[in-house]
Amino acid sequence: GEDVEQSLFLSVREGDSSVINCTYTDSSSTYLYWYKQEPGAGLQLLTYIFSNMDMKQDQRLTVLLNKKDKHLSLRIADTQTGDSAIYFCAESIWRGSTLGRLYFGRGTQLTVWP
Amino acid sequence: NAGVTQTPKFRILKIGQSMTLQCAQDMNHNYMYWYRQDPGMGLKLIYYSVGAGITDKGEVPNGYNVSRSTTEDFPLRLELAAPSQTSVYFCASNLGESGNTIYFGEGSWLTVV
Numbered sequence: 001g002e003d004v005e006q007s008l009f010l011s012v013r014e015g016d017s018s019v020i021n022c023t024y025t026d027s028s029s030t031y032l033y034w035y036k037q038e039p040g041a042g043l044q045l046l047t048y049i050f051s052n053m054d055m056k057q058d059q060r061l062t063v064l065l066n067k068k069d070k071h072l073s074l075r076i077a078d079t080q081t082g083d084s085a086i087y088f089c090a091e092s093i094w095r096g097s098t099l100g101r102l103y104f105g106r107g108t109q110l111t112v113w114p
Numbered sequence: 115n116a117g118v119t120q121t122p123k124f125r126i127l128k129i130g131q132s133m134t135l136q137c138a139q140d141m142n143h144n145y146m147y148w149y150r151q152d153p154g155m156g157l158k159l160i161y162y163s164v165g166a167g168i169t170d171k172g173e174v175p176n177g178y179n180v181s182r183s184t185t186e187d188f189p190l191r192l193e194l195a196a197p198s199q200t201s202v203y204f205c206a207s208n209l210g211e212s213g214n215t216i217y218f219g220e221g222s223w224l225t226v227v
Contacts, residue, residue, distance in 0.1 A: 004156070033216075042204060042220040043157075088156060092216075101147075101172070102206075102216055104156030 006089050006105035013113050018076040020108045022089030025070060031092040032065065033102070034074045038085045046074070046087075076110075084112045116140050120205050120219035127195045127226045135190040135222050137205030143217075144210035146188040147172075148180065150201040151221075157204060163188055164210065195226045 003025045012018045024032070030051050035043040049056045049063045049072070056063045062075040076083055086107040093101060121136045139146065144165045149157040149172075159172030163182040177199055179191045188207075192199055205219040 008154075035218075043218040045215055045217075048215070090156075101159055101162065102157070104158075106154065106156045 004089055004091055004103050004105035006087075006108045008106065009109050009111070011111045011113065012079050014079060014081055016079055018074075018079045018083070018110055018112075020074045020076075020087050020089075020110065022072040022074075022105055023070055024072065024089070024091045024103075026091060026093055026103075027067075027070065028093055032063075032072050033088075033090040033092065034061075034063065035088040035090060036085045037088065037107070043088065079110075079112050081112045081114055084110055086110070118205055118207050118217050118219040120203075120222050122222060123220065124223045125225070127192070127224065129195060129197065129226060131195050132191065132193050133195070135192070135203055135205075135224075137188045137190065137219060138186050139188075139205075139207040139217070140186065141207060141209075141217070142185060143207035144185070145208040146182065147206040147208075147216070148178070148188070148190045149204045149206065150174065151204060152201050160190065160203075192224075197226050200224060200226045 005023045031048050033048040034046045036046050037043050047058050047061050049065050060077045064073045086109050088107045089105040090102045118139045147162045148160040151157050158174045161180040163169045166185050169180050203222045206216050208216045
C-alpha cells in the first residue's frame with residue numbers, strides 16, 4: 001500500500017516558525033493535503049497542493065512540495081498556542097480502483113510553548 | 115450548512131453487540147468514506163462508496179458492513195463488536211472528481227468493553 005511518513009512530535013516556542021515534514025511513496029499522487037486535528041475534534045482541512053506545483057502560500061501557511069524527493073512540508077509562520085494540534089499529511093490518488101482515497105500519515109503532534 | 119453529520123458522537127458497546135453508525139451529507143456528494151483512527155495512528159479506510167448502490171472494501175473492512183441506498187446516507191454497521199474495534203470513526207464525502215476537497219464529519223468515539 002501507499003506509505004505516508006511523518007515525524008511524530010514537534011515543539012516550538014510561540015512566535016517562532018514551525019516546519020512539519022512528510023514523505024510519501026506514490027509518484028502518481030495528484031493532491032497532497034494538510035489536515036489539523038484538535039483534541040476530541042474531527043479533521044479540519046488546512047490547505048492542499050496540486051502535484052504539479054512547488055509551493056503554495058496561504059496567510060501564515062506555506063506548503064512546499066519536492067516531487068522528485070516525494071517530500072512535502074508545512075511551514076506555519078508566527079506559531080501561536082492555538083496552533084497546538086495534530087497535523088496530518090495525506091495524499092490523494094486518482095487512478096484505477098483507488099478512486100480518490102486519502103492515505104494518511106500518523107500525524108505530527110505540534111506543541112507550542114508560551 | 116450541515117456538511118457531513120455523524121451520529122452518535124459517543125457510544126459504549128459490550129463485546130458481541132451490534133450497532134450502526136449513521137452518516138449523512140447534504141452536499142450531493144457522490145463519494146462517501148468510512149475511516150477509523152486508532153490512538154497515535156493515521157486514518158485507515160474501512161469502506162467507501164462511489165454512488166448509491168455501490169460500495170467497496172477499503173484497507174480494514176473486516177467486522178464491518180455498509181450500505182448506500184441513497185446519495186445522502188452511508189451507514190456503517192458493526193456486527194459482533196470486538197475490543198479491537200474500539201476507535202474513533204470518521205465519515206467523509208467528496209464530490210467525486212480529482213482535486214475536490216474531502217469533507218469530514220466530527221467523528222464517533224466507540225468503546226467496546
